[in-house]
Amino acid sequence: MKSVDKNQDKGNNQREFKLLWALLPLIVMIGVMLYTVVSLEQGPHIPLIIGTVTAALVALKAGFKWKEIEEMMYKGIRLALPAVVIIILVGMIIGSWMGGGIVASMIFYGLKLLNPSFFLVAICLICSIVSLAIGSSWSTMGTIGVAGMGIGMAMGISPGMVAGAVISGAYFGDKLSPLSDTTNLASGLTNTDLFDHIKHMLWTTIPALVIALGIYAFLGQNVSGNIDAAQIAATSSVMQDSFLISPWLLLVPVIVIGMVAMKVPAIPALVIGAVLGFLSQVFVQGDTITAAIVSLQEGYAIETGNALVDNLFNGGGLDSMMYTVSMTIVAMTFGGILEYSGMLKSIMNQLLKLIRNTGSLIASTIGAAFLTNASCAEQYISIVVPSRMFANTYRKMGLASKNLSRALEDGGTLTSVFIPWNTCGVFILGTLGVGVVEYGPYALLNLLCPVISIIYAFTGFTIAKIDDGGGGAGGEKEPTEVKTELQHV
Template identity: 70%
Template sequence: MEKKIPFWSAIIPLVIMITVMYLSVVKFEQGPHIPLIVGTTVASLVALRYGFKWKEIEDAMYKGIRLALPAVVIIILVGLTIGAWIGGGIVATMIYYGLKMITPSFFLISITLICAIVSLAVGSSWSTMGTIGVAGMGIGLSMGIPAPMVAGAIISGAYFGDKMSPLSDTTNLAAGLTNTNLFEHIRHMLYTTVPGLVIALTVYWFLGKNFGKSGVDTTDIEQTIHALQNNFVISPFLLIIPLFVIVLVAKKVPAIPALIIGIFLGFLSHVFIQGGSFAEAISALQNGYVINTGNEMVDNLFNSGGLESMMNTVSMTIVAMTFGGVLEQTGMLKAIVNQILKLAKTAKGLIVSTIASCFATNATCSEQYISIVIPSRMYVKAYRDNGLHSKNLSRALEDGGTLTSVFIPWNTCGVFIFGTLGVHAFEYAPYAVLNFVVPIISMIYAFTGITITKLTESEIIALNKAEEMTLNE
């Protein structure tokens, strides 16, 4: 007999977790780990109350963790990449030439477009932020631009490319789960994402003008450049390493082996170009790079990276997915979404509810993949019943799920960004313009009917035949 948890019981773990999260993160300025453990404990007690055995709850936790394992591997590799690329002088070279070529008034626009192009090529916002983003933070801080503003521009660019890239896992996931042609899905996202990027670039141009007018302390920039020259071998040939990694992924080499190659090349650069010992290069991979230049900005930026720097992120991911696994596998999340479906009786309400559900899943399950997987399962039939093409659902999943994950400090994306760029979600949120503008555009389209595609009669007939064949098998 199937065990069902009613809505009012299903929301108890969420309410308690969110309450404890607020007290921990906002009031006491502590991490999100303990609130999520509290939420997992309460969710487990609710499941036990409704007849689930402990073994089933434990299996639900493990299933959640297994979903996060690919993300954990990437997190670890990005930590190694940062350590290797800082030690190898690659990040220093990027910052050096960035300071030479980019002016403050156009920096935010430039870093957004650079991150968008790289992320579009590699299909990964995390890889982009962990490499180009780290260098961009250094350049922006050297120019006197506030860290939250720089991080917001980096995030906007990285998530534009991630969302629109055919190599992106979330893009393929949203298209696959809704049975939508991949490139039809991408073309449909152009209607919300391109206007979002234009708005973001306009905002960054306006913000950049303020810095251009007020001027920048060129003395500080010159001191930073001298600090880089005195402590690293700067060479344009070092830029071949990140370019090579980008080309590998663009050639459809999986992200993991491509990053491993980048780490190996950075390690070799540390030893044979920067003159470090093997022990120092290994230590940079494990513990992060250590330097004391006397320049505070350079020291703050370059004393980072390594496997150890990502352990907080790894533990956060595991704890978050434990909570998400219990909610999903015991049917609590399903009970919550089903309640929302009762309110979404029109096409416009359905799309807005999808976006809201994706955001809520990001906040409660702390993982953008789940924010795509669960709503896609729950809403796919409702879209068809309302005569809506599946690409409306796949777009809403990405607009509401992929992009909003960055605004949740305890979400794996928010935690990763904090660990990589060093800026808290609440600080960069107002400047991650693309990420909050696109969901708004998507909801405006839902209310006005703009770009909302209905199923044709031939498509409905084809879907009915496919369903009949499935039932007869």
């Protein structure tokens, strides 16, 4: 039996694969991943490489030349290069901000101001406000999120809970801010007015946030009884002895967040943040230039005798992000072959055959976005591919384009954090130091939004028709026509 049909898409080199052959690389990768990560407790790199080799063999069997397969991998890697640069810079920021006493100042004052019972609610709301202002989940997690993790751990709260609350807040703004790259991408690819898109997303995002905050409040009441006040006092005292704590140092994250909010590109803003951290370590903390450079490269190191403080402030640096960078590159080689060979498109075509009504259409869109996150390991592809595949179906069923754009965000933007090898999953691991298994159950906004969206789809609630003034089904634009900067900010 032949592995592919002979017909090819016009204008590109993709082929139409038989479903089993298209799924084979995913089946192999996920099977090896489960065994390696769960049973052997090893990292996901080797399973991804095995998946890449399997995808390459399937592509060779389909008639692709090796040079073409290489180019597919390179295309996948090129798509992730902006994310790689951001990951490296965030590592440098964390190292310099730890050495500069900036993180210590944020944690010190956070411990003074935040009540343990309502900490999860507070950190989620703070991250929501910051990410809404700057439109960036990554920048929010790399600044406010890092400090939030430190405060929560000092209070004795589970790292998974804290990370989940941080992620929920960070992705609230990433989803609803008009400055967000994914928000602009989803509206642009579906030819939906940006603010119509945002208003339509409120129906799923606001209820999800309210439910999440209620659960965080409940969890906070349960954990508050385990808080050791003496430990918090001891931690604060050790930080004061180890760093020069000053409210002026809080200006550094304010400056960086302000620059991003004023639409300064992410990379220059993060570079300035790292420079300010470097200067703080030299001129405020009184360390040598050599020590400050080591913080940027290798991360900050300190020995205070207090295990919690040492755990909080040993880390960061460019080197600490190499695990994340390598995983991103390996994952994108796998995703590149699946996307550019046509395997992913073949899987999507089979999903289209399952559609019978509005409910199944929107559920399939969300499922396709999640599948793309898992297979191609990149949040942007999870929006681009389903938008092109489902646009005509939405139009034929008389559904407004904002239904599609909302489903893309609910299924693509938000679920990326649940894939350990997705660029978002590896960024969170490298930045917050917590893996998907730990934070997944507590990333409540990200869990609830897709569920609420599917419920709406099957009940018809908030589902807009073209005749309702919701706009056409869109999908007329190609990705190259969308004037959105495709980088994580």
